[in-house]
Amino acid sequence: LEFELEELSKYIDSHQEEYVQTLREWVAVESDSSDVLKRSDLERMMDMTAEKLKAMGGTVELVDIGVQELGGGKTIPLPKVVTAQFGSDSSKYTVCVYGHVDVQPAKMEDGWATEPYNLTDINGNLYGRGASDNKAPVLAWIHTVEAYQALGIELPVNVKFVIEGMEETGSNGLDAMIVSKNDTFFADVDYIVISDCGWLSRRPALTYGTRGNCYFFAEVEGPKQDLHSGVYGGTVIEPMTDLIGILDTLISPSGKILIPGIRDAVAPLSDEEWRLYQDVEFDVENYKAKIGVSRLMYSSKVDLLAHRWRYPTVSIHGIEGAFSAPGSKTVIPAKVIAKFSIRQVPNMDPATVEKQVTDYLHTVFGRRKSPNKLKVTMIIGAKPWLADTQHPLYKAGREAVKKVFKVDPDMIREGGTIPIAKTFQDVTRKSIIMLPIGGFDDGLHSQNEKMSRYNYIEGTKLFVSYLHEVGQIKRD
Numbered sequence: 027l028e029f030e031l032e033e034l035s036k037y038i039d040s041h042q043e044e045y046v047q048t049l050r051e052w053v054a055v056e057s058d059s060s061d062v063l064k065r066s067d068l069e070r071m072m073d074m075t076a077e078k079l080k081a082m083g084g085t086v087e088l089v090d091i092g093v094q095e096l097g098g099g100k101t102i103p104l105p106k107v108v109t110a111q112f113g114s115d116s117s118k119y120t121v122c123v124y125g126h127v128d129v130q131p132a133k134m135e136d137g138w139a140t141e142p143y144n145l146t147d148i149n150g151n152l153y154g155r156g157a158s159d160n161k162a163p164v165l166a167w168i169h170t171v172e173a174y175q176a177l178g179i180e181l182p183v184n185v186k187f188v189i190e191g192m193e194e195t196g197s198n199g200l201d202a203m204i205v206s207k208n209d210t211f212f213a214d215v216d217y218i219v220i221s222d223c224g225w226l227s228r229r230p231a232l233t234y235g236t237r238g239n240c241y242f243f244a245e246v247e248g249p250k251q252d253l254h255s256g257v258y259g260g261t262v263i264e265p266m267t268d269l270i271g272i273l274d275t276l277i278s279p280s281g282k283i284l285i286p287g288i289r290d291a292v293a294p295l296s297d298e299e300w301r302l303y304q305d306v307e308f309d310v311e312n313y314k315a316k317i318g319v320s321r322l323m324y325s326s327k328v329d330l331l332a333h334r335w336r337y338p339t340v341s342i343h344g345i346e347g348a349f350s351a352p353g354s355k356t357v358i359p360a361k362v363i364a365k366f367s368i369r370q371v372p373n374m375d376p377a378t379v380e381k382q383v384t385d386y387l388h389t390v391f392g393r394r395k396s397p398n399k400l401k402v403t404m405i406i407g408a409k410p411w412l413a414d415t416q417h418p419l420y421k422a423g424r425e426a427v428k429k430v431f432k433v434d435p436d437m438i439r440e441g442g443t444i445p446i447a448k449t450f451q452d453v454t455r456k457s458i459i460m461l462p463i464g465g466f467d468d469g470l471h472s473q474n475e476k477m478s479r480y481n482y483i484e485g486t487k488l489f490v491s492y493l494h495e496v497g498q499i500k501r502d
């Protein structure tokens with residue numbers, strides 16, 4: 027067995043240029059799920075994923091998951107979900123790998139140093155939108171199966187894939203697909219593995235929790251068209267002033283969420299968690315330097331980790347309809363839509379949060395006695411997820427990390443959201459592990475996102491080794 031793992035490792039090393047080339051081809055596709063004008067690119071991405079898995083002899087399906095509502099009665103087809111299966115030996119475990127091949131938006135004008143959709147290798151880092159989130163990890167899982175096949179080594183487990191194209195916008199349509207396939211595709215699945223997050227430092231990690239996310243649009247509408255600020259300013263009650271006024275009531279400068287009741291459901295931080303956080307490798311000075319800030323909201327490591335992983339937070343993302351181009355324009359925008367989100371932690375419930383936020387914003391807006399109209403809509407309500415770290419899946423993860431990286435992994439949580447994680451847990455009732463291979467400084471959702479060659483290649487070896495370890499889990 028050790029010999030086989032050694033051979034697989036050598037095979038991965040000697041095929042790394044091919045792996046980088048495939049990543050280049052995947053990154054070249056602008057599979058931005060937030061922009062309906064890019065929907066054909068996203069569909070092409072799903073087709074390419076299916077073709078790759080078919081070429082490896084998998085049983086592949088492109089599953090229709092219906093349509094996306096665009097408002098005003100308009101709809102657009104959702105990108106199909108790719109499912110695949112390799113092996114159906116009932117004496118083996120079946121591991122289902124979940125990932126996504128859609129990406130966040132990226133434009134050169136945002137401040138990228140290289141073209142975001144042209145994978146560029148600089149000093150061993152592969153820069154490109156979606157490189158780390160989540161195209162390289164998905165490919166690393168595919169290459170894992172390919173490596174076993176190429177060397178004629180029997181896969182230690184059956185492997186299934188669920189690859190979607192709407193994760194970055196809340197996994198629209200995927201919940202229903204999981205429910206509908208629970209007694210078929212998911213019936214023989216034993217474990218679910220997700221590699222859609224990153225390490226916290228240079229130390230490899232296993233992830234046992236993610237935050238959820240409630241994403242809101244707050245629209246303020248006033249005059250029937252944009253107005254000249256010199257001609258109308260001072261007479262009109264401006265929608266943007268109303269909007270900024272209510273946004274400023276969401277959170278205090280010291281990070282306290284001001285929405286009544288919202289913190290009531292948050293599970294208190296236990297002594298055990300406090301102790302666990304103290305053991306995690308996390309260099310505060312490095313973190314500050316990497317993101318280019320002189321001061322953070324908190325100064326201690328434990329406070330920072332707790333607020334990153336298991337307390338809710340408000341982030342304001344942007345205002346549609348506002349003047350945001352370079353240069354100056356003396357305009358009063360007639361309608362503005364703020365986009366903000368609140369990360370969710372155990373035991374918050376998105377439906378409750380939706381009501382709390384909507385009621386609160388209408389109350390503070392009401393106090394302004396404005397003639398403008400406010401509309402608040404929650405467009406994503408994703409729940410947090412938490413795993414049992416005593417499960418054999420985590421023991422297998424520790425063993426695999428030790429074999430490949432010669433260190434013990436850190437046990438970490440993820441501040442971001444994998445919207446479907448909680449649905450997988452609740453609907454399929456299978457155990458889930460998150461096995462990240464992304465680096466701590468990959469710049470997800472940011473300018474100059476990258477995946478290092480090291481993480482991509484060693485990560486593939488980690489997956490090879492992980493399947494081997496899962497195959498060793500004792501049956502009850």
Ligand SMILES: C[C@H](N)C(=O)N[C@@H](Cc1c[nH]cn1)C(=O)O
Pocket residue numbers: 159160193194195196222223239241406408440441442443444445470
């Ligand atoms: C962690 C994962 N790679 C990710 O980036 N997820 C997104 C999903 C999301 C949540 N609300 C809207 N999209 C994220 O955490 O932002």
Ligand SMILES: [Zn+2]
Pocket residue numbers: 126159160193222223
């Ligand atoms: Zn992702």
Ligand SMILES: [Zn+2]
Pocket residue numbers: 130159194470471
């Ligand atoms: Zn993402």
